[in-house]
Amino acid sequence: MSRRFCVFLLLLVTCGFAVAGPTPERERELVHLVRQDCGSCHGLTLKGGIGPSLLPEALRDKSVDGLRYTVLMGRPGTAMPPWKAFLTDDEAAWIVHQLMIGFPQEGSVSK
Amino acid sequence: MSLRFASLLLLTLALLSGCAGSLPGDLRGTGDLGVVIERAAGRVAVVDTSRRRIISSVDGLGDLSHASVVYSRDGRYAYVFGRDGGLSKVDLLQGLIEKRIVQAGNSIGGAVSQDGRLVAAQNYEPGGIKVFDADTLELLADIPATYGDGTRRSKVVGLADAPGNKFVYALFDAGEIWVADLANPRQPKLTKFANIGNQPYDGLITPNGRYYLAGLFGEDGVALLDLWQPEKGVRRILANYGKGQEKLPVYKMPHLRGWSVAGHHAYLPAVGRHEVLVVDTITWQEVGRIAVKGQPVFVMARPDGRQVWVNFAFPDNGWVQVIDTLEQKLVQTLAPGKAVLHLEFTPRGEAVWISARDDNRVTVYDTATFQKLTELTVESPSGIFFTARAARTGF
Numbered sequence: 001m002s003r004r005f006c007v008f009l010l011l012l013v014t015c016g017f018a019v020a021g022p023t024p025e026r027e028r029e030l031v032h033l034v035r036q037d038c039g040s041c042h043g044l045t046l047k048g049g050i051g052p053s054l055l056p057e058a059l060r061d062k063s064v065d066g067l068r069y070t071v072l073m074g075r076p077g078t079a080m081p082p083w084k085a086f087l088t089d090d091e092a093a094w095i096v097h098q099l100m101i102g103f104p105q106e107g108s109v110s111k
Numbered sequence: 112m113s114l115r116f117a118s119l120l121l122l123t124l125a126l127l128s129g130c131a132g133s134l135p136g137d138l139r140g141t142g143d144l145g146v147v148i149e150r151a152a153g154r155v156a157v158v159d160t161s162r163r164r165i166i167s168s169v170d171g172l173g174d175l176s177h178a179s180v181v182y183s184r185d186g187r188y189a190y191v192f193g194r195d196g197g198l199s200k201v202d203l204l205q206g207l208i209e210k211r212i213v214q215a216g217n218s219i220g221g222a223v224s225q226d227g228r229l230v231a232a233q234n235y236e237p238g239g240i241k242v243f244d245a246d247t248l249e250l251l252a253d254i255p256a257t258y259g260d261g262t263r264r265s266k267v268v269g270l271a272d273a274p275g276n277k278f279v280y281a282l283f284d285a286g287e288i289w290v291a292d293l294a295n296p297r298q299p300k301l302t303k304f305a306n307i308g309n310q311p312y313d314g315l316i317t318p319n320g321r322y323y324l325a326g327l328f329g330e331d332g333v334a335l336l337d338l339w340q341p342e343k344g345v346r347r348i349l350a351n352y353g354k355g356q357e358k359l360p361v362y363k364m365p366h367l368r369g370w371s372v373a374g375h376h377a378y379l380p381a382v383g384r385h386e387v388l389v390v391d392t393i394t395w396q397e398v399g400r401i402a403v404k405g406q407p408v409f410v411m412a413r414p415d416g417r418q419v420w421v422n423f424a425f426p427d428n429g430w431v432q433v434i435d436t437l438e439q440k441l442v443q444t445l446a447p448g449k450a451v452l453h454l455e456f457t458p459r460g461e462a463v464w465i466s467a468r469d470d471n472r473v474t475v476y477d478t479a480t481f482q483k484l485t486e487l488t489v490e491s492p493s494g495i496f497f498t499a500r501a502a503r504t505g506f
Binding site: 032036037039040041043044045047048049050074077079081082086106 | 174194361363
């Protein structure tokens with residue numbers, strides 16, 4: 001009985017890890033947030049504005065962890081604010097990954 | 112036979128003229144027209160503010176994130192500046208693009224000269240301004256915003272026209288204000304003011320064309336230049352308005368324009384504080400501050416100066432608040448929709464049009480009663496620009 005419960009718990013935990021990425025609905029929200037709200041400084045096409053370009057070629061040589069940190073904590077001395085109040089660590093990691101491979105358009109379901 | 116041909120010709124002509132909308136009965140002015148940017152679609156909706164409706168749509172305008180519009184002095188043509196460096200001359204009466212050029216890699220706005228003959232674009236990439244013939248869009252002057260050792264180019268912000276066919280603007284990366292005198296358009300004369308402050312993010316010129324203000328992002332304060340006495344140099348106002356307190360995060364840059372001035376006060380967005388700062392435009396001393404719901408983005412006076420309307424950066428961008436300038440306090444809070452990006456008053460201010468991007472809606476309010484007058488469906492609307500701007504210095 002208690003062993004069965006342990007297996008159940010273990011399953012729950014593994015499942016938790018397996019679905020660490022955002023849900024499809026949350027993905028849509030994140031794509032909208034990046035395109036529209038990050039876009040107010042980086043441009044709708046993310047090629048840059050008052051903020052730098054976020055296109056894959058501009059990010060190629062940057063560290064993934066550094067970018068994730070910048071998204072969450074901002075960059076003092078620049079106009080980049082911290083987004084940690086609105087994003088989890090995993091969501092920031094997902095955004096950085098998508099930026100580096102070419103960010104999805106709104107309305108697309110690419111992952 | 113020839114009679115038949117003639118009647119056919121007549122019929123064709125009648126049809127053609129009908130298509131062009133040029134029948135005498137269709138003649139109209141443009142004083143109550145304007146455009147609404149449909150940011151994601153690369154399109155503008157041409158609107159009639161008397162009938163409160165969309166009269167045509169013009170597409171093919173490129174990347175319109177952060178698009179802005181200035182008007183020819185006859186109010187017929189809208190110059191639309193796109194993020195992709197596109198500059199399009201849109202004929203409001205015919206609802207079509209008369210001319211379009213791509214003049215830079217990354218652009219955010221422009222201005223029309225005092226005499227209406229020149230249109231200037233302010234560019235991020237390559238950093239600088241370009242000045243064009245307002246009729247033909249022929250390039251007349253290319254003024255790179257070089258600074259430091261002369262190899263670096265700054266993003267240009269806060270471009271405004273000034274009396275004497277001058278354009279005044281700020282260099283975000285360099286911390287400078289430049290005055291370009293285009294009295295002779297092919298031989299511009301530059302006056303540069305260095306060390307005006309850290310990261311000027313936008314600028315405005317007072318409605319009388321006398322003072323240029325550049326808001327600073329990198330430090331608390333505003334740089335002020337008296338264009339009647341430029342030899343006195345740039346001075347700092349509102350220095351240290353944050354009093355050393357830690358700034359709140361800014362999720363969208365505030366915008367400045369001459370609409371900030373109401374009577375003898377200017378209402379300016381604080382940066383990193385949820386406040387509107389009130390400055391006396393004679394002494395340039397702070398005379399008050401008004402706490403608001405979020406980081407102010409547009410702080411716009413109704414044309415008569417009795418009210419100031421404010422919208423906010425993410426995540427407070429669902430609200431609009433109204434300040435009564437006589438009482439110096441908030442008198443109204445409205446929720447026009449999700450992601451309110453811009454507002455524009457009708458020429459004499461009886462109504463205000465407000466865009467809500469995520470609700471695909473523009474709402475028109477009566478500014479005396481705050482009642483909704485109508486709603487228009489517009490795809491992902493951002494900036495709203497009415498032709499009354501054509502007659503204003505600094506727009």
